[in-house]
Amino acid sequence: MNNSVEISKTNSSKAVGGQLADELAKLVFDGSLAPGDTLPPETELATSYQISRASVRSALQMMETLGIVARRAGRGTTVQEFREWNFLDGQVSQWIADYAAPNLGVLRDVFEFRCTTEPLIASLATKRATARDLLAMEDAFNIMEANWERRASLGERECFSNADIAFHEAIYRATHNLVWAQIVHILRPAILLVIKTSNETAEELRESLERHRRLMEAIRMRDSEAAYVAATRILSQTGYDLGFEETPGEKET
Amino acid sequence: MNNSVEISKTNSSKAVGGQLADELAKLVFDGSLAPGDTLPPETELATSYQISRASVRSALQMMETLGIVARRAGRGTTVQEFREWNFLDGQVSQWIADYAAPNLGVLRDVFEFRCTTEPLIASLATKRATARDLLAMEDAFNIMEANWERRASLGERECFSNADIAFHEAIYRATHNLVWAQIVHILRPAILLVIKTSNETAEELRESLERHRRLMEAIRMRDSEAAYVAATRILSQTGYDLGFEETPGEKET
DNA sequence: TTAGTTCAATTGTCTGACATTTGCAACATC
DNA sequence: GATGTTGCAAATGTCAGACAATTGAACTAA
Numbered sequence: 175m176n177n178s179v180e181i182s183k184t185n186s187s188k189a190v191g192g193q194l195a196d197e198l199a200k201l202v203f204d205g206s207l208a209p210g211d212t213l214p215p216e217t218e219l220a221t222s223y224q225i226s227r228a229s230v231r232s233a234l235q236m237m238e239t240l241g242i243v244a245r246r247a248g249r250g251t252t253v254q255e256f257r258e259w260n261f262l263d264g265q266v267s268q269w270i271a272d273y274a275a276p277n278l279g280v281l282r283d284v285f286e287f288r289c290t291t292e293p294l295i296a297s298l299a300t301k302r303a304t305a306r307d308l309l310a311m312e313d314a315f316n317i318m319e320a321n322w323e324r325r326a327s328l329g330e331r332e333c334f335s336n337a338d339i340a341f342h343e344a345i346y347r348a349t350h351n352l353v354w355a356q357i358v359h360i361l362r363p364a365i366l367l368v369i370k371t372s373n374e375t376a377e378e379l380r381e382s383l384e385r386h387r388r389l390m391e392a393i394r395m396r397d398s399e400a401a402y403v404a405a406t407r408i409l410s411q412t413g414y415d416l417g418f419e420e421t422p423g424e425k426e427t
Numbered sequence: 428m429n430n431s432v433e434i435s436k437t438n439s440s441k442a443v444g445g446q447l448a449d450e451l452a453k454l455v456f457d458g459s460l461a462p463g464d465t466l467p468p469e470t471e472l473a474t475s476y477q478i479s480r481a482s483v484r485s486a487l488q489m490m491e492t493l494g495i496v497a498r499r500a501g502r503g504t505t506v507q508e509f510r511e512w513n514f515l516d517g518q519v520s521q522w523i524a525d526y527a528a529p530n531l532g533v534l535r536d537v538f539e540f541r542c543t544t545e546p547l548i549a550s551l552a553t554k555r556a557t558a559r560d561l562l563a564m565e566d567a568f569n570i571m572e573a574n575w576e577r578r579a580s581l582g583e584r585e586c587f588s589n590a591d592i593a594f595h596e597a598i599y600r601a602t603h604n605l606v607w608a609q610i611v612h613i614l615r616p617a618i619l620l621v622i623k624t625s626n627e628t629a630e631e632l633r634e635s636l637e638r639h640r641r642l643m644e645a646i647r648m649r650d651s652e653a654a655y656v657a658a659t660r661i662l663s664q665t666g667y668d669l670g671f672e673e674t675p676g677e678k679e680t
Numbered sequence: 681t682t683a684g685t686t687c688a689a690t691t692g693t694c695t696g697a698c699a700t701t702t703g704c705a706a707c708a709t710c
Numbered sequence: 711g712a713t714g715t716t717g718c719a720a721a722t723g724t725c726a727g728a729c730a731a732t733t734g735a736a737c738t739a740a
Contacts, residue, residue, distance in 0.1 A: 189691095189692065189693090190692080190693070191692085191693090215720075215721055215722080216721075216722070217721085225693085225694090226693060226694045226695070227694090227695085228481070228692090228693060228694065228695090229692085229693065229694085231485075231722085231723090232484075232488060232692090232693090234722095235485060235488050235489065235492075236488065236492050239488075239489050239492040239493060239518075240492060245721095245722065245723095246701080246702075246721085246722075247700060247701040247702070247721065247722040247723060248700080248701040248702030248703070248720070248721050248722065249701085249702060249703080249720090249721065249722080250720085250721055250722075251721090251722085256605065257605060257608055260513070260515075260516055260609070261605070261609065262513075262515045262606075262609050262610075263513055263516070265492075279605075280605050283604045283605040283606050284605075284606055286604055286606075287604060287606040287607065290544075290547055290551065291543075291544065291547075294543055294544075294547075298543065351536045351539055351540060352509065352510055352514070352532075352533050352536045353515075353536050353537055353539075353540040353610075353613065354540065355510055356513070356514065356515050357515075357606075357610075360606065442722095442723065442724090443723080443724070444723085444724090468689075468690055468691080469690075469691070470690085478724080478725090479724055479725045479726070480725085480726085480727095481723085481724060481725065481726090482723085482724065482725085484691085484692090485723090485724090487691095498690095498691065498692095499690085499691075499732080499733075500690065500691040500692060500731065500732040500733070501689070501690050501691065501731080501732040501733030501734070502689090502690070502691080502732080502733060502734080503689085503690060503691075504690090504691085
């Protein structure tokens, strides 16, 4: 195996084991390695990437803990089925966001999950949000607002999408419930997918911003029903952008 | 440090690293090691448990990946804050079930989460459940029914609680959504807590069984509203058993 | 005071060896 | 031929010892 990527001990903030985990995760998430496939043995990975077997084991141990691969003495390391992947972990969702093909089945499930839960989360947030939570939402919203015109250009797009993610994260955290706070990780790949997939016009983006503003205001005013509706509308538009729903969802009273 | 538990290479199905991870997890989850505390250095753990440093590192790597500890070169290994723990992971929730004090704050959040979501999950399950899903629910229910009388005795209690867990798991899985399927892991510590905490009479247990039966029937009949109500009632009783709610929740029409 | 230096402690990495597990093939036995 | 046994090769698991890199604190000098 000839690898295009060098793993360096000094030229990276990450440890060697972590770098190899990134490389292997890329292969798994972009489909080069499918569930059931067997990875090269540790010794081969070590010589191939020119690192020690200890570092290889560190990487594989990490991926095993995250449910992505399974290791058995004497047999080797095999890629696990999707359902075994711990994709509510922050590292895994980051890998999905970075490497996964946009049509990964998980992402449709994530959208359905958001449709079911986010209106309730928004509603719950109206009852729990502190000043600090509102500030986090407002900060994120302001960055979105300041960058929406430049969403088309690739450089600024990341700035906008990070703010979009931060906005929704802030709502999850405003529930002050540890379970919702964990689930927040799935937002990153989910929202990045929308932005990569959809090709919204300037007018549509302005409307999207307005929907976010309404949700934020509803939470600020502790208006539970309004927050529920506002969250539903944002997701309805998201579903339309992803091609999951027919109507843009702006027709309700 | 003198350890009461031996770590053996042969007398256990688990690898040495995994055994040490269990030991350290016990210390963390029962409160002997609090967030912010520093663990002994790797070399000390190695001599203390009489295993190699490689195995110690394997254990610590696992706990780091699960968000329970953080390691920094030169500084050592410290216990992370609760919110960093990846308690939607199966291993972590198992540790919570096995070692955590029943008053762990997370468990209250888990209960709130269940109250918000399980009626919706039950409702969704009515639309998705396959024959195989119904079978899994029925199998679990039958085991509960066969063991409810013996719930009091400690030996049989585990049999009942495992069936209880399996019953609720089956409903989550019946959504055929990967996200809900991941979240299923929090059920084990949550349900074990109820069984450990509450001291139900035989009559109350019979009523609990009846509530479960109604939920199962509602899902079988694809009656979305009935499933929603049935799930709500089970949780209402659960909240009462845990001391979170006032009324047993059987008064609705 | 402040900036730089040294130093001890700890995790990160490397190397090489051996132990254990696993599946399979060859073989022996009935 | 069917079946049980043995031996072997491949892979992960564990061990031991050494060195590298990182960090923070104590120390020193301008």
